[in-house]
Amino acid sequence: MDRRNSTDVSHFVLVGLTGSEGLGRALFTLFLLIYLTSVLGNAGMILLIRLDLQLHTPMYFFLSHLSFLDLSYSNVITPKTLENLLTSTKHISYVSCFSQLYFFIFLGTTECLLLSSMAYDRYVAICKPLHYPVVMSSRLCCSLIFGSYGKGFLDSVINVLCMSRLHFCDSNIIHHFFCDTSPILALSCTDTHDIEIMIFIFAGSTLMGSLTIICGSYLSILSTVLKISSTSGRRKAFSTCASHLLGVTVFYGTLIFTYLRPQKSYSFGKDQVASVFYTIVIPMLNPLIYSLRNQDVKKALIRVLQREGSRLLQ
Structure with a gap:
């Protein structure tokens, strides 16, 4: 459609x-509890890793950044969702909508790459334990972190710049609870074919590239673990990877369901359920997964509480 027949919207309606x-009040209560748990859990994980010197290792260095990303994720999506559950006017300005979209893509892309870095860390720890201190040096860890954030920044900037050129004619109603790519593309009266291909390539390359690293790392880990003769040794090796593998499965499962399929198959109900899971629920689950299934984190929490408690008593 010609630009002369399009309307530049100043706001959208979610x-x-x-x-x-x-039901809105019930969901508000549930999501508020999830949000508070997510904020406290992720902030607590970051603080615990910072305070306990025994957690100053590559694995927990990556985990602290994962907690930071999940904390940011929660603050990008959940507050506006909570507001809209209690109000009849569900407006979001054009700038706020695309800002939310930018941070959503940035944080999601960065988290995908961070999870693959964590898988590589576990591969080196189990398959090459004698070389672990040399391979997983501070320089490599920082490079992996900066590379993840850099790729996330680049992908989000390109995606949002392309989508900000869209024009909207008949409606400004977004059939979703936050500003995501599929429902925004569905509103546009201009041809979105090229943008859809570009988004599919960027999302697909990130997801499949990071999944390839993760799958390759865990296949090597599985091969190494199966060669361990003792049952206790195999159990210990598996326990070091169980938390990360569970977190990866939950995160990637919902992302692949939502994004690695044609935009024509977009379903309002199904996509909302998946989106609630990876934008609101998963940021709460990650600190629980990595703390409840990790003895090092439990012991570190006890040490920190004992140390801080003794300081207060002095």
């Missing part, structure tokens, strides 16, 4: 998760 006032 349909949200429900039109029922009673």
